Amino acid sequence: MPGNGHEQATLEELARKWQAEKRNLWVVAGDGLAVHDALPEALASSTRVASNGFFLERTLLERPEHYQREQFSLVLAPVPTG
Secondary structure (H helix, E strand, O other): OOOOOOHHHHHHHHHHHHHHOOOOOEEEEOOHHHHHHHOOOOOOEEOOOEEEEEEEOOOOOOOOOOEEEEEEOOEEEEOOOO
16 A cells, blocks of 8 residues: 555445444554554454475576575554444
8 A cells, every 4th residue: 555644544444334244354464563553552463374395496597496495473453443
């Protein structure tokens, strides 16, 4: 989401529309700072660290020669409805 200072109000409006359809809106990011920027007062939680060993190595000038292991975790927070 682009940072323009109106994220929280926009997200809350969307969350209310989703709630009317009996759905929940969540903010999901690769780090807690992005979630905090969008929803400063949200109670965020993290997923466990996952690992994937099938990413090609990063290279610019030659073809990749092997796979490398990547680890990642997501940060989630429900968007309040108001």
